[in-house]
Amino acid sequence: MTRPIPYGRQDVDEADVRAVVECLRGDWLTQGPRVAEFERGLCERTGARFAVAVSSGTAALHLAYLALGFGPGDVGVAPSITFVATANGFLYAGGRVRLVDVDPATGLIDLDALAAALVELAARGTPARLIAPVDLAGQPVDRARVRELASRHGARVVEDAAHALGATYRVGGETFRVGACAHADAAILSFHPVKHITTGEGGAVLTNDPAVHQRLLDLRSHGIHRDPERFERPADDPLAGPWYYEQASLGFNYRITDLQCALGSSQLRRLDAFLARRRAIAARYGAALGEEPLRRWFHPLEVRSGVEHAFHLYVLRVAAQPGEGVESVARRRRAVFERLRAAGILCQVHYLPVHTQPFHARSPAVEKGPLPGAEAYAASALSLPLFPAMTDAEVERVLAALRAWAGQAEGAPR
Numbered sequence: 541m542t543r544p545i546p547y548g549r550q551d552v553d554e555a556d557v558r559a560v561v562e563c564l565r566g567d568w569l570t571q572g573p574r575v576a577e578f579e580r581g582l583c584e585r586t587g588a589r590f591a592v593a594v595s596s597g598t599a600a601l602h603l604a605y606l607a608l609g610f611g612p613g614d615v616g617v618a619p620s621i622t623f624v625a626t627a628n629g630f631l632y633a634g635g636r637v638r639l640v641d642v643d644p645a646t647g648l649i650d651l652d653a654l655a656a657a658l659v660e661l662a663a664r665g666t667p668a669r670l671i672a673p674v675d676l677a678g679q680p681v682d683r684a685r686v687r688e689l690a691s692r693h694g695a696r697v698v699e700d701a702a703h704a705l706g707a708t709y710r711v712g713g714e715t716f717r718v719g720a721c722a723h724a725d726a727a728i729l730s731f732h733p734v735k736h737i738t739t740g741e742g743g744a745v746l747t748n749d750p751a752v753h754q755r756l757l758d759l760r761s762h763g764i765h766r767d768p769e770r771f772e773r774p775a776d777d778p779l780a781g782p783w784y785y786e787q788a789s790l791g792f793n794y795r796i797t798d799l800q801c802a803l804g805s806s807q808l809r810r811l812d813a814f815l816a817r818r819r820a821i822a823a824r825y826g827a828a829l830g831e832e833p834l835r836r837w838f839h840p841l842e843v844r845s846g847v848e849h850a851f852h853l854y855v856l857r858v859a860a861q862p863g864e865g866v867e868s869v870a871r872r873r874r875a876v877f878e879r880l881r882a883a884g885i886l887c888q889v890h891y892l893p894v895h896t897q898p899f900h901a902r903s904p905a906v907e908k909g910p911l912p913g914a915e916a917y918a919a920s921a922l923s924l925p926l927f928p929a930m931t932d933a934e935v936e937r938v939l940a941a942l943r944a945w946a947g948q949a950e951g952a953p954r
């Protein structure tokens with residue numbers, strides 16, 4: 541039996557292993573020099589001025605929201621098609637979240653729906669404090685437009701770039717790197733094993749704002765600092781010796797370890813190779829999906845012009861046939877999924893809409909407008925396997941299984 545093909549997985553080589561083992565034999569297991577080294581690497585790679593590495597992408601979202609002043613009574617805005625963490629960060633901070641529709645052709649936040657939601661929130665007297673666009677699958681959202689809408693309403697922007705490390709986009713003839721925060725107040729990354737690079741668990745916040753950077757550092761470790769310039773207790777106080785530190789705010793233990801950052805820095809050196817392989821596999825999928833019989837049954841997500849996609853995921857949509865409804869498409873998606881699974885190809889669905897999760901559907905802190913795009917997207921989306929170590933033969937196995945399904949569907953009475 542050929543081995544099953546997961547939708548994503550890490551690629552850890554001997555150099556990665558050596559980096560971690562070397563760290564284990566050294567003096568620091570947590571918060572040593574490797575954390576700062578990894579953060580410098582992230583800054584170099586993204587172009588951001590500051591990076592703060594933390595224990596997960598979820599922790600990164602929570603801290604980014606807090607560091608930008610989001611708190612009880614505030615409203616944050618996120619697309620309904622994302623991993624739940626994007627929305628949950630607002631709730632951790634004691635605020636509310638307004639879920640906005642997506643464009644089903646891309647899965648990205650629908651900018652007209654976003655504009656309408658911002659107008660509605662302002663008219664109600666609860667203007668949005670934060671907007672968290674998501675670069676679904678690795679495609680950057682139209683950041684210039686999000687930035688412009690945010691400025692108009694006095695909101696700040698945290699980019700959930702968990703899928704998009706290595707992606708670029710163009711604004712006015714200029715190319716920008718995701719994470720550089722040219723059109724956002726902060727951006728977050730995740731280093732979960734399925735993401736572009738891994739630290740086991742891990743994440744980072746990127747920002748160009750020194751004050752936000754300082755708040756992130758404080759919040760990462762209990763709100764404690766050791767900066768004499770900022771001490772509230774007078775320097776001549778006999779209790780305040782060289783051992784002294786102060787907790788000036790309520791922070792967390794969201795620290796990442798040196799062990800994890802040793803792996804992160806080693807992985808970062810391999811990012812270009814990872815991206816190249818992901819893009820090559822995506823190109824092969826795209827070419828095959830452009831031909832019959834697949835063309836009739838499946839559509840890849842549309843990619844905006846000027847975007848260099850990072851392809852965290854390869855999402856296709858099961859095409860609605862003329863006059864077909866959402867439920868019928870969802871049933872066919874299920875059939876395709878089962879067929880692929882029987883062939884050892886483990887697809888996934890990214891994502892069920894956040895507003896349909898039982899917790900979010902019940903929570904009085906979760907608000908939503910109409911979400912037809914999110915529902916159409918969620919009924920039809922399927923993520924094909926995509927990871928750097930995937931072989932060409934495995935890619936062809938996925939395509940052969942899709943063709944076999946399509947061949948059977950063509951033959952079936954309709």
Ligand SMILES: *Cc1c(COP(=O)(O)O)cnc(C)c1O
Pocket residue numbers: 596597598599622623625626674700702703729730731732742743
């Ligand atoms: C992975 C991911 C996160 C963060 O996840 P962690 O597992 O906490 O690192 C946040 N948002 C999106 C869109 C993600 O895919």
